[in-house]
Amino acid sequence: MKCFPLGILAAIGLAGCTVGPNYRQPRSKSADAFGEVATESTTQPSRPTTRPIEITEWWATFHDPELDSLIQRAVKTNPNLAQAESRILESRAERIIAGAGELPTVNVGGGYLHARGSSKVTFPLSAFGITSPPKGKQENSRVGSPSPVGSSTFPGPAGTLGGGVPTSPLGSGGLPNVTTDLYQAGFDASWEIDIFGGVRRSIEAANADYQAAVEDRRDVYISLLSEVARNYIELRGYQREIAIAQVNLRSQQQTLSLTEDRFRAGVTTQLDVARARAEVATTAAGIPSLDAQVHQTAHHIAVLLGEQPMTLLQELIEIKPIPAAPADVPIGMPADLLRRRPDIRRAERQLASATARVGVATAQLYPRFTLLGSFGFDATKFARVAEWPAKYYSIGPGITWPIFDAGRIRANIRVQNEAVKQYLSDYDQTVLNAMEEVEDTLVDYSREQQRHQALDEAVAADQQAVDLARQQYQQGVVDFLTVLEAERSLYGAQDSRARSEIQISSDLVALYKALGGGWEIDSAR
Numbered sequence: 001m002k003c004f005p006l007g008i009l010a011a012i013g014l015a016g017c018t019v020g021p022n023y024r025q026p027r028s029k030s031a032d033a034f035g036e037v038a039t040e041s042t043t044q045p046s047r048p049t050t051r052p053i054e055i056t057e058w059w060a061t062f063h064d065p066e067l068d069s070l071i072q073r074a075v076k077t078n079p080n081l082a083q084a085e086s087r088i089l090e091s092r093a094e095r096i097i098a099g100a101g102e103l104p105t106v107n108v109g110g111g112y113l114h115a116r117g118s119s120k121v122t123f124p125l126s127a128f129g130i131t132s133p134p135k136g137k138q139e140n141s142r143v144g145s146p147s148p149v150g151s152s153t154f155p156g157p158a159g160t161l162g163g164g165v166p167t168s169p170l171g172s173g174g175l176p177n178v179t180t181d182l183y184q185a186g187f188d189a190s191w192e193i194d195i196f197g198g199v200r201r202s203i204e205a206a207n208a209d210y211q212a213a214v215e216d217r218r219d220v221y222i223s224l225l226s227e228v229a230r231n232y233i234e235l236r237g238y239q240r241e242i243a244i245a246q247v248n249l250r251s252q253q254q255t256l257s258l259t260e261d262r263f264r265a266g267v268t269t270q271l272d273v274a275r276a277r278a279e280v281a282t283t284a285a286g287i288p289s290l291d292a293q294v295h296q297t298a299h300h301i302a303v304l305l306g307e308q309p310m311t312l313l314q315e316l317i318e319i320k321p322i323p324a325a326p327a328d329v330p331i332g333m334p335a336d337l338l339r340r341r342p343d344i345r346r347a348e349r350q351l352a353s354a355t356a357r358v359g360v361a362t363a364q365l366y367p368r369f370t371l372l373g374s375f376g377f378d379a380t381k382f383a384r385v386a387e388w389p390a391k392y393y394s395i396g397p398g399i400t401w402p403i404f405d406a407g408r409i410r411a412n413i414r415v416q417n418e419a420v421k422q423y424l425s426d427y428d429q430t431v432l433n434a435m436e437e438v439e440d441t442l443v444d445y446s447r448e449q450q451r452h453q454a455l456d457e458a459v460a461a462d463q464q465a466v467d468l469a470r471q472q473y474q475q476g477v478v479d480f481l482t483v484l485e486a487e488r489s490l491y492g493a494q495d496s497r498a499r500s501e502i503q504i505s506s507d508l509v510a511l512y513k514a515l516g517g518g519w520e521i522d523s524a525r
Contacts, residue, residue, distance in 0.1 A: 018197030019366065020359020023204075023352045026424060028431045034334060034442060058512040059229055062323035062505070066316075067232050070301065074228050077306035081224055084217035091206075091213040098206035101199040104191035104371075111184045119177040183385040186376015186392070193371065198363025201356045208353035215346035222342060226513040228304050229323075230506050235297040236322045237502030242290045243319065244498055248491045249283045255470070255487065256280050259480060272480035279484060283491065322501050325508045331442070331515055337434050340516035347430040351423040358416040364409045367401040437514040445507040452504060455497040462490035 059071050075081065194200055256276040262268040298316045299309035338344055373395040379385040402409060469486040472478045512518070 017195075018200055018359060019362040020197070020201055021355055021420075023355040025348060026351065026427055028338060028428065034331065034438060056517065058517045059225065061326040061329075062229075064232075064320075064323045066320065067229060067323060070228050070232060070305065071225055074224055074305045075221070078224050078304060079306050080220055081217070084213075084220040088210070088213045088217055091210040095203070095206040095210045098199075098202045101192070101202060102194060104189050106187055106189045108187040109184075110186070113182040113184070114180075115182070116179040117176045181380055183379050183382050184376060185385060186374060188374035189372070191371045193369045195369055196363045196366040198360050201359030201363065205353045205356035205360065208349045208356060212346045212349035212353065215342040215349060218342035219346065222513055222516060222518055224304065225518050226509050228301060229509045231297050231301050231304070233323055233502055233505045233509065235294055235301070235316060236320055237498060238290050238294045238297065239319045240322055240498045240501070241495060242287055242294070244491070244494045245283055245287050245290065248487070248494070249280065249287070251466075252276070252280045252283055252487060255483060258470075258474070267476065268480060275480060275484055279487065322498075323505050324501075325504055329445075329508065329511065331438070331511070334435060334438075337438070337516065338431070341434050342516060344427070344430050344434055344516075347423070347427040351420065351427050354416065354420045354423045358413065358420060361409070361413045361416045364402065364412070367399050370398040370400075372396060372398055434514070434516075438511070441507060441511040441514045445504065445511055448500060448503050448507055452497065452500040455493060455500050458493040459490070459497055462486065462493045466490050 059067055192199070256273070256279075259268060259272050259276045263270060263273050294317070295313065298313045301316065302309050302312040305312070332340075373393070375391070375393040377385050377387070377390040378392055379387070379390040384390055466483075466486045469478060469483040473480060473483045
């Protein structure tokens with residue numbers, strides 16, 4: 001029967017209420033479709049469509065085995081990804097710490113004490129249950145008396161002193177003028193009963209923090225994939241520009257040779273020869289800069305893979321084409337972003353965590369109920385410390401209730417409520433930023449393809465102009481300056497077209513990143 005109230009208290013804790021607001025996922029307004037999606041009648045070679053999104057392995061749409069290999073290695077060895085993984089493990093451990101609050105705490109201990117009581121300590125005989133002194137003795141005789149605070153004390157009932165803390169039945173110093181040995185072994189336990197749900201809210205917040213850490217790693221994962229792909233595309237683009245420059249250099253050298261022949265024949269002037277030589281030297285001067293960019297980009301890719309800068313140079317130095325965009329790019333609907341973008345998912349989990357912490361703060365307003373207990377053995381001889389008559393024990397409930405804290409608890413509740421408002425605003429802003437990023441990348445991707453089509457026409461026209469200018473120059477119809485300007489125009493158009501090809505593929509990578517593609521592979525690992 002003595003344990004019945006404790007059982008009632010435990011049952012209340014298990015079925016207790018949970019203070020604070022219950023979390024509800026926010027509703028975000030989104031458009032029915034992305035406004036910058038090209039119309040069905042467009043003539044663009046690569047066109048985004050609203051078809052259901054399928055970009056789990058978006059890098060595979062470029063059909064470049066080297067790019068596939070680089071991404072696979074980056075996922076395994078990138079330091080930033082390893083750091084994000086460590087943050088997940090950290091959050092997982094913090095979740096365990098929060099969950100431990102629901103369970104009792106048990107400590108085992110033991111000790112040995114060799115003590116001698118002061119011969120100057122006196123205490124009344126009533127301390128031993130003697131109500132009247134023997135004849136010839138004064139009540140305050142030197143049998144012993146309660147010692148002052150900080151010196152020898154006599155314990156309370158059941159071998160405890162104030163609050164159920166086990167101590168020697170002889171006190172801190174023992175009986176006056178008596179040397180004693182005391183052996184102790186036992187354990188104590190405490191259990192805070194979560195009646196008002198403060199611990200449960202802490203666990204809820206820790207779970208949300210862990211899930212936010214998972215989304216943070218997915219965000220790092222997506223950024224890593226896009227960074228590797230973008231740098232790889234740029235490297236191939238620099239190689240294309242070098243190839244264009246070398247072709248133009250050979251063409252300009254042929255023009256220089258023709259001009260020198262005409263000068264020796266007395267048909268043209270030394271000025272035309274000087275101009276031709278200057279054009280050859282200018283084109284040749286641009287090649288080392290492009291080659292430096294190839295090397296620097298290869299270095300950066302190696303670092304993204306967690307390797308030394310020079311590791312991949314020989315692998316990537318072989319000239320290969322720029323990865324081409326696929327003909328069809330499914331982007332889905334705006335509502336898909338809410339479930340795909342890790343930054344949106346992370347912001348939502350942070351909001352959930354902040355909401356739970358309001359409950360943690362609110363629970364501080366209410367009483368805290370604790371069950372305390374201890375059990376152990378005391379003996380003055382080691383051989384008897386494990387005997388059953390040497391046992392001691394205590395058990396009982398405890399309660400603490402903050403009556404005055406100068407407004408600290410209520411101020412903390414207001415702090416947590418304002419944090420919820422801030423995280424809600426952050427969530428809404430994250431959704432809007434995601435929508436803006438997708439619309440921006442869509443318009444960049446679409447307009448760059450239009451620009452590339454115009455550059456194709458410009459290159460074709462400039463090539464025809466160069467052929468005609470050379471023919472007419474040989475025939476003496478036009479001067480050398482006309483040939484020079486035609487060659488410059490052709491070289492500039494070819495270079496711009498190459499940069500446009502790089503930009504189209506880079507814009508597609510940016511679009512895949514904005515749509516949040518690729519993290520599903522990470523989740524399956």
